[in-house]
Amino acid sequence: MTADLPSPVRLRQATMSLITLLGGVSLAVIPAATVSISSRLFSRPEQGIIAVAVMVATFAGQLTFAVVLESRLSSAATERRVVFPLWLAGLALLAALVIAVNPTNPVVLCVGLPLLIAALEVGRGVSVAERLDVREIWASVAVGLGALGGVAAAFAGQQWALIPLVAGIAGATIVRCLPVSHRASRPDPAVMGWVVADTAITGVIYPLLNTMILALLGPGDAVLFTAIATVSGLLAIPLNFMRLRLLKAHSRLDIAVSGGAVLAAVVVLVVLERTGALGLIFGGVWTNSAVLLPLVLACGWRAASLATTIPFATLRRMGEARLLTGLRAAVSLMAFALAAIGLALHDLSAVFLGLLVAELISAVVYELARRHRVRVAERLAVAAQ
Template identity: 75%
Template structure:
């Protein structure tokens, strides 16, 4: 059992965790900045295509993250170490260079976005999981500044508005791929397969859903869905941070920091909504629709992931990849079904309500599975003790797993 850390060390770790967590804003602003800049450079039809492309790029980033990072963090028989692959960094920098050189082109941007966002997802994931806090702070500043300059240039209707955005991503990528002293663990092939399948099943829902919105409700609603999803994605920053840390080890400190950050993020989003900042950033797509109720439902949907992430990470840490994949597949079917019912009602509020209900149901499913797994571990430990076997698997009953 690990000894508790002294108070000052604990406070320093909490402070660094909070700073690194806040750095995740830089990742969340890239889709928002892309939508904002696109609203000034491209036609409504091109904006609709790019709205879908942003969610497709996020899905591609999640898949790459699953292969490079999460499969290793879920391989319980290894040291679970991760690094930022140089090949991904090189492709990302080259893509950023091409997008910076050519004139603004919606198709080229749609093709390049998956590569850029994949590099951002993997780079940040590695930095958070390995606690490379200082380089992550520098990378986050580069991404945030690039996005800010790009959005401001977009407001001024400058044709070069995309250049700072992609340049910031390129700089952050170079920082995140600096050498480290450890090597990446080799993921267990079976674990990688299950993790990637899990991510593919769950991640495909949102680009597919937005494609249906584009087809049935039109470009304006597709852009608005992406805009609200992106804005509420601010809440996903502490949630993803907590998920990464919990995949390495259970930490009540990181749970508390993340939970408080989710609450602060909700307050910040409401302030931005009431002060008209989102209407200014996203333009007509935001101003021509009622956005408060969909935004509140989207925030509730994201915040509900707090209850889902803790048992999910506990199951993943314990190596239950098959069980988690099966549960996620069932939950994904439920999520898509409820969201599609909302789409049938021709209401984005109903779509987000369906996503919220599905997330709450997911939390119950994962917690029941975690408790059953914990009970099995306790029974196995008791049986081993009764038989005089002292070599009981330490993972059977995990400290902190019932938090």
């Protein structure tokens, strides 16, 4: 598709894609900034609960994303247009206000996080899918500056450190809900049902796993699991970007840009770990643990999604929502079982190794399913002639 465009246009698209992709760092830093700030504001037991709340909020964001965006992008019979819903923007702004008024209350933070993360997920997803690149740049800057200000305030021992964080999210939400010229497509109800079920089955694994870590290994390991998963989530930025673009149309350019960004992200994380920057951000829970091996395994788990995303997006575009739900349920159960084995060994490295192995197997499963559906479609096309 992009290969048919003139070289200057392709270069401009690649540049804007790269800038928008880099803006995804703002989405990844919010969970990390939340964990970092809470490590300096709250007690260790409260930190453990907040670490689980971050995972639950991420799950809530994924479910909202599935309802608002992915169900529409997967409805092949429609124009597949998406917008940022005003109801979600309003709820996020209200949550930001309540947290800003009660910045030292961990319960308020845990309740408000799902709304804030959902608004970030959906708002960025709309910008990426509809190529609202300039808007997304300003929104990303607002989130990034808010997170930076919050972490800096926490380092200085200020009790109001969460206020800049939620203010940045509020600013980005206002930018992302500005009017657009198109209207959202109406999703196919059947497709929406399968997509939401798919997302629920897949996403519930990680908050459930971290709840088990909190119960069995204690708040320290729960915080560390969230911190490592959040840091390795830097790799998920280009992967989610690629997934959104491929849900609209296949693009070798976006695959190449995303693949290069994944490799660059791995290098950045290794450098940050070796220089002690991550220990500075996350404090004692990071510096008092051997984190290099679990971090490398977590990066491998995230990077393996590169091979999974391409056949997955192809099956989505083909309208195979029901098939994908079945496949995702099977591989999610496998991932949970393998990670649970690592948990039984009381070893976070084994947990991430289980997730990595499951992701590699998933890539093979999705590719085999894609090839099968392509062969069936070709046979039907020949029979129809």
